Amino acid sequence: MKKVYVSDTPQQTxxxxxxxxxxxxxxxxxKIVFIDLRDSTGIVQVVGDEKFKNLHPEDVVKIEGTVKxxxxxxxxxxxxxxxxxxxxxxxxxxxxxETPPFDMGKESLDVTLPTLLDYRSLTLRHPKVSAIFKVQxxxxxxxxxxxxxxxFREFQAPILVPAQAEGGAETFAVEYFDHKAYLxxxxxxxxxxxxxxxxxxxxxxxxxxxxxxxxxxHITEYISLDAEMAFIESWEEIMDTAESVVKKIIExxxxxxxxxxxxxxxxxxxxxxxxPRLTLTEAQDIIFERTKRDVRKEPDLSPADEDxxxxxxxxxxxxxxxxxxxxxxxxxxxxxxxDPKNPELTLSFDLIGRGIEWITGGQRINDYKQxxxxxxxxxxxxxxxxxxxxxxxxxMPPEGGFAMGAERITMKxxxxxxxxxxxxxPRDMERVDVRLSKKSKKS
Amino acid sequence: MKKVYVSDTPQQTxxxxxxxxxxxxxxxxxKIVFIDLRDSTGIVQVVGDEKFKNLHPEDVVKIEGTVKxxxxxxxxxxxxxxxxxxxxxxxxxxxxxETPPFDMGKESLDVTLPTLLDYRSLTLRHPKVSAIFKVQxxxxxxxxxxxxxxxFREFQAPILVPAQAEGGAETFAVEYFDHKAYLxxxxxxxxxxxxxxxxxxxxxxxxxxxxxxxxxxHITEYISLDAEMAFIESWEEIMDTAESVVKKIIExxxxxxxxxxxxxxxxxxxxxxxxPRLTLTEAQDIIFERTKRDVRKEPDLSPADEDxxxxxxxxxxxxxxxxxxxxxxxxxxxxxxxDPKNPELTLSFDLIGRGIEWITGGQRINDYKQxxxxxxxxxxxxxxxxxxxxxxxxxMPPEGGFAMGAERITMKxxxxxxxxxxxxxPRDMERVDVRLSKKSKKS
Numbered sequence: 001m002k003k004v005y006v007s008d009t010p011q012q013t014x015x016x017x018x019x020x021x022x023x024x025x026x027x028x029x030x031k032i033v034f035i036d037l038r039d040s041t042g043i044v045q046v047v048g049d050e051k052f053k054n055l056h057p058e059d060v061v062k063i064e065g066t067v068k069x070x071x072x073x074x075x076x077x078x079x080x081x082x083x084x085x086x087x088x089x090x091x092x093x094x095x096x097x098e099t100p101p102f103d104m105g106k107e108s109l110d111v112t113l114p115t116l117l118d119y120r121s122l123t124l125r126h127p128k129v130s131a132i133f134k135v136q137x138x139x140x141x142x143x144x145x146x147x148x149x150x151x152f153r154e155f156q157a158p159i160l161v162p163a164q165a166e167g168g169a170e171t172f173a174v175e176y177f178d179h180k181a182y183l184x185x186x187x188x189x190x191x192x193x194x195x196x197x198x199x200x201x202x203x204x205x206x207x208x209x210x211x212x213x214x215x216x217x218h219i220t221e222y223i224s225l226d227a228e229m230a231f232i233e234s235w236e237e238i239m240d241t242a243e244s245v246v247k248k249i250i251e252x253x254x255x256x257x258x259x260x261x262x263x264x265x266x267x268x269x270x271x272x273x274x275x276p277r278l279t280l281t282e283a284q285d286i287i288f289e290r291t292k293r294d295v296r297k298e299p300d301l302s303p304a305d306e307d308x309x310x311x312x313x314x315x316x317x318x319x320x321x322x323x324x325x326x327x328x329x330x331x332x333x334x335x336x337x338x339d340p341k342n343p344e345l346t347l348s349f350d351l352i353g354r355g356i357e358w359i360t361g362g363q364r365i366n367d368y369k370q371x372x373x374x375x376x377x378x379x380x381x382x383x384x385x386x387x388x389x390x391x392x393x394x395x396m397p398p399e400g401g402f403a404m405g406a407e408r409i410t411m412k413x414x415x416x417x418x419x420x421x422x423x424x425x426p427r428d429m430e431r432v433d434v435r436l437s438k439k440s441k442k443s
Numbered sequence: 444m445k446k447v448y449v450s451d452t453p454q455q456t457x458x459x460x461x462x463x464x465x466x467x468x469x470x471x472x473x474k475i476v477f478i479d480l481r482d483s484t485g486i487v488q489v490v491g492d493e494k495f496k497n498l499h500p501e502d503v504v505k506i507e508g509t510v511k512x513x514x515x516x517x518x519x520x521x522x523x524x525x526x527x528x529x530x531x532x533x534x535x536x537x538x539x540x541e542t543p544p545f546d547m548g549k550e551s552l553d554v555t556l557p558t559l560l561d562y563r564s565l566t567l568r569h570p571k572v573s574a575i576f577k578v579q580x581x582x583x584x585x586x587x588x589x590x591x592x593x594x595f596r597e598f599q600a601p602i603l604v605p606a607q608a609e610g611g612a613e614t615f616a617v618e619y620f621d622h623k624a625y626l627x628x629x630x631x632x633x634x635x636x637x638x639x640x641x642x643x644x645x646x647x648x649x650x651x652x653x654x655x656x657x658x659x660x661h662i663t664e665y666i667s668l669d670a671e672m673a674f675i676e677s678w679e680e681i682m683d684t685a686e687s688v689v690k691k692i693i694e695x696x697x698x699x700x701x702x703x704x705x706x707x708x709x710x711x712x713x714x715x716x717x718x719p720r721l722t723l724t725e726a727q728d729i730i731f732e733r734t735k736r737d738v739r740k741e742p743d744l745s746p747a748d749e750d751x752x753x754x755x756x757x758x759x760x761x762x763x764x765x766x767x768x769x770x771x772x773x774x775x776x777x778x779x780x781x782d783p784k785n786p787e788l789t790l791s792f793d794l795i796g797r798g799i800e801w802i803t804g805g806q807r808i809n810d811y812k813q814x815x816x817x818x819x820x821x822x823x824x825x826x827x828x829x830x831x832x833x834x835x836x837x838x839m840p841p842e843g844g845f846a847m848g849a850e851r852i853t854m855k856x857x858x859x860x861x862x863x864x865x866x867x868x869p870r871d872m873e874r875v876d877v878r879l880s881k882k883s884k885k886s
Contacts, residue, residue, distance in 0.1 A: 097838030121834035162875040387876040391564035395501040395540030432605040433830040
């Protein structure tokens with residue numbers, strides 16, 4: 001008998017098939033039983049006789065039956081398999097489930113965020129939750145694909161690093177034999193080193209921030225999508241590449257995730273052929289003009305400013321994404337390239353979309369002595385940057401790059417309220433799978 | 444002027460081009476200077492006038508010149524660009540280098556392993572070192588590609604985990620706010636959870652083992668290539684999938700890395716259409732017959748045994764890779780599925796190649812109560828497996844999977860002597876980039 005996925009059943013009308021999945025819902029109509037059968041591709045209605053009353057929600061089953069067209073008036077347009085149903089002949093329970101603490105068969109899960117995460121192994125199975133991660137897979141795939149097309153090579157950045165870099169306040173320490181090591185806050189230093197080896201590189205890796213506050217946009221472990229390119233002739237090439245990546249991601253999700261977007265009622269951001277580019281000063285002038293709020297002396301944009309400038313970009317340029325450039329040197333890391341026209345400013349950028357930072361990037365200093373001097377100026381110890389500085393000591397080309405968090409991009413593409421919804425197993429100061437308050441404190 | 448990569452120069456004969464790269468070597472012949480120019484694609488000979496004497500090894504340069512055919516007797520067959528040279532017109536130094544501590548221009552780097560790693564940012568640039576990581580990229584790409592072809596979905600496993608699993612002896616602890624978290628020893632538990640969401644999954648992730656010894660085959664952080672599949676009807680499907688993955692990796696490296704294999708003088712392992720499959724007992728009988736060493740009561744194969752059984756497989760089946768199955772229950776993790784015919788043994792396997800384990804895998808127990816009972820039997824606390832056990836409590840199908848380390852596969856494909864050569868930035872108990880003896884001990 002043909003083993004088919006739920007999503008393929010409409011093409012099997014009239015045929016007898018074998019389906020494998022979970023009992024999502026069970027409706028007892030005395031002589032007959034309606035079951036919503038769920039597999040990784042979707043949900044289909046199964047009609048069985050009285051024997052099927054022995055099934056329970058989340059039981060794992062093999063069901064054999066015939067695919068039948070539903071009568072016109074029973075078609076369910078909300079379901080992708082809603083024109084058919086399975087007339088079941090037999091079932092086999094592959095694994096019995098205990099009764100779930102909430103109804104997994106509802107169209108939308110009716111649980112709070114803490115419950116969504118307390119029961120993560122269960123809630124991830126719900127179609128509206130798993131859809132988020134089908135989209136996230138495509139976000140990462142398309143990042144990889146467009147960069148490979150442009151001649152970038154993928155490398156694997158290490159997670160364990162020898163020293164607290166960039167201040168260290170938000171770094172996690174690891175007990176490493178008789179020493180301490182740290183979890184990388186970003187693959188930044190390694191992707192720069194790799195430009196000595198391959199001239200365009202990217203990595204899909206994990207980055208860690210010991211964020212001491214709980215917000216809707218921060219988690220302690222996130223997927224960092226990082227790219228870096230050497231032998232640039234202008235720092236604007238970096239923005240061009242970042243722009244091509246974001247456009248590719250949106251296009252790919254639009255083309256290959258239409259089912260998921262429909263299910264999640266998500267509307268992808270509108271973008272223009274070229275994203276608008278404003279200096280921070282220009283952006284602040286526009287905000288002042290539009291709102292009369294004077295932020296022109298601020299070194300950065302506040303969330304309210306980011307909202308406002310996104311509105312402007314959408315109204316004026318039909319783009320929900322906008323580049324902001326030339327952030328002040330004082331607000332950027334030690335390796336950021338100063339603007340030759342005004343060294344108080346940097347050749348750096350953020351890509352802002354839907355009121356939040358999507359990408360951060362810029363040109364980097366590639367002069368050894370300047371890096372050493374900046375490290376000291378930033379209050380850091382060059383000895384902690386040994387392997388990094390080595391790369392520049394022995395010659396590094398003009399270069400730059402950018403980075404984005406996969407969870408945050410997924411969150412904004414799908415307009416989710418909290419970045420935790422876009423992380424498979426979100427970690428924050430209160431939770432690593434289980435709530436930390438339940439665990440004993442460290443001795 | 445056309446910007447070209449070194450590897451593309453032979454196709455540009457007669458044309459004037461711009462090259463970007465590093466001065467790998469410089470030979471002063473009074474009126475003329477020969478330079479080996481290196482970029483990420485290879486090395487080409489550049490001929491310049493006296494002005495070029497101002498260049499130094501590892502300087503980053505832009506060189507403009509004309510691609511000329513070399514006279515027959517000056518053709519260098521060892522170099523992929525050996526039929527041409529660049530008649531340089533001008534150069535521009537993009538970044539000055541300090542004098543490297545060893546000659547980067549040699550055909551093979553003449554340094555010890557500690558020096559190779561002490562100067563990692565520099566040594567990675569050598570063509571014979573960077574070639575290893577071009578191969579490794581293909582290993583990972585082909586793992587991903589063949590599994591996607593077979594309907595597997597990629598997910599991102601978390602690195603931070605809530606508890607020391609599987610005994611915990613070799614786990615790194617992380618200072619996590621007021622608590623402790625740990626670095627995952629493998630994505631095992633998460634890939635199993637994910638089968639409730641997608642029925643076939645894989646992940647490319649980092650795994651951590653606090654190996655307290657220094658060997659040629661262990662590092663503390665490695666790239667784990669992990670796959671898991673649900674709704675299996677026989678545990679042999681898992682071996683079939685693992686076999687298809689390894690064959691795809693070898694085929695891909697053969698097809699797309701011929702230059703790198705030639706440079707490294709590497710011969711890929713020979714494999715048969717189907718890899719031989721032996722139970723541990725059968726393997727031990729064969730070893731006894733061949734060597735008269737009686738290992739028939741041992742619960743595992745020693746390195747000498749692994750060598751011997753690989754020899755046998757090569758002689759008898761023309762395969763340098765061989766599956767060994769049915770390891771004893773006592774030697775496998777708590778989740779390993781017992782053989783219904785003899786519960787002292789498991790439905791597990793290792794793939795052994797060139798005297799070392801390449802892959803480990805098997806069917807998993809998918810019954811909640813059996814897992815809880817086994818955890819207790821293995822001396823572990825089920826409370827540490829909260830989110831994992833949740834998946835099985837609410838129904839999980841028959842399943843299994845396998846895992847392999849990208850560095851170890853790369854090492855054995857290329858016949859490298861030490862796994863550290865196949866790790867970009869290898870970490871062990873003595874080194875995290877820098878030697879730990881140079882760092883102060885933790886307080």
